[in-house]
Amino acid sequence: MLPYLDAAYNLARWLAGNDHDAQDVAQEASLRAFKFFGSFRGENPRAWLLTIVRNTFYNWLKKNRPAEIAGELNEEALAVEDISANACMANLHQADAEMVRRAIDELPVEFREMIILREMEGFSYKEIADLSDVPIGTVMSRLARARKQLQQSLGGEFQAGGVK
Amino acid sequence: MNCQQARPLIDFYADGELDAARILELEKHIHDCPACALAWRNAQTLKKSLKQEALFFTAPPELRRAIKTELHSQVKPRANFWNWNWLNAVTTSFASVCLALLLIVTLARPSAQQQLTQEIVSSHVRSLMANHVMDVISTDQHTVKPWFNGKVDFSPPVKDLAAQGFPLIGGRLDYIGGRGVSALVFQRRKHVINLYIWPAKEKDSKPASAIPIQGYNLIHWSQAEMEFWAVSDLNEEELVEFVQDYTTSPL
Helix, strand or coil: CHHHHHHHHHHHHHHHCCHHHHHHHHHHHHHHHHHHHHHCCCCCHHHHHHHHHHHHHHHHHHHHCHHHCCCCCCCHHHCCCCHHHHCCCCCCCCCCHHHHHHHHHHCCHHHHHHHHHHHHCCCCHHHHHHHHCCCHHHHHHHHHHHHHHHHHHHHHHHHHHHHC | CCHHHHHHHHHHHHCCCCCHHHHHHHHHHHHHCHHHHHHHHHHHHHHHHHCCHHHCCCCCHHHHHHHHHHHHHCCCCCCCHHHCCHHHHHHHHHHHHHHHHHHHHHHCCCCHHHHHHHHHHHHHHHHHHCCCCCCEECCCHHHHHHHCECCECCCCCCCCEHHHCECEEEEEEEEECCEEEEEEEEEECCEEEEEEEEECCCCCECCCCCEEECCEEEEEEEECCEEEEEEECCCHHHHHHHHHHHHHCCC
């Protein structure tokens, strides 16, 4: 499992938000993965390890920061996108890493994980749905919503900077 | 297709999750509609922003050490060694070993293709492990190509894909399928792509879909009488992108 430790740590670090907690989560998950590797039957060990990281993280979150688990995400709100609101959509420019990092950190954790799994780990919708145990439709709507928020914060920051 | 229909599809398209029929419709709409064209550009810009290498966290060395120490210190669970019914145990295990051997001999004889892909993955892993990724270190295709002269009995097509985000970082000699082959080394972020090249025995073939082996992806094709195998721990989507860029870019 050590070959995928970077991926495991990366996910844990984005979810937990700091190095110390991320190391705890990644270590516990890796040890668990080793313990249960004998029962692993799938094809993709990286996805399997990240599933364990994710589950370990949510258990950890429940214990240590229960307030951060959003009770009810308003998933439907974005089902119908309001095109008219985009009429004055700004041209998005490539943002520097620090700005992007802040924008991702501002996302609710359930949305953040979708972005990490899709954009950084390159998993398909189906793989993300399996990995995070939610329906594929939820994956798509969470991704859409996360991206909308990211575009808003990155576009907005850009404009503010441009005016100054 | 109108904007209301097109807008949600833009993300699916950018993610490579849209079916061919709707891709055509969407492309036509984007071509005709400036607002949706902007949305499409923004989706791509956002994607690029999120894939910056600086955003990836790598595991700190102390974490790696801590896990190794923990693993070594874990005592193996003690089996109920003395309570076994020995005769039963021995007979059953003997029987299962026989059965397993029989199955292995009859079923699991690997095909030539399986053997080759396994050999390629092993070579890829070995090249990373032994820190022997490159014999010639150069990002210049005109340095790498002549280097192979006299070392292999063919001249591999060397291309640099730095512009497409897959910089060439060097080349190496390797030995696969009973012959000397050339390996070109490319990089995307921290992922290494080994591209193995040798003269083809068969006709040209388009890149096949990626074969996953032990968490690595392999893509095979042949072109201009050369056989190509790309292997990396890169995700499938980006390896496909690499192969597309390699096959379409000029020498």
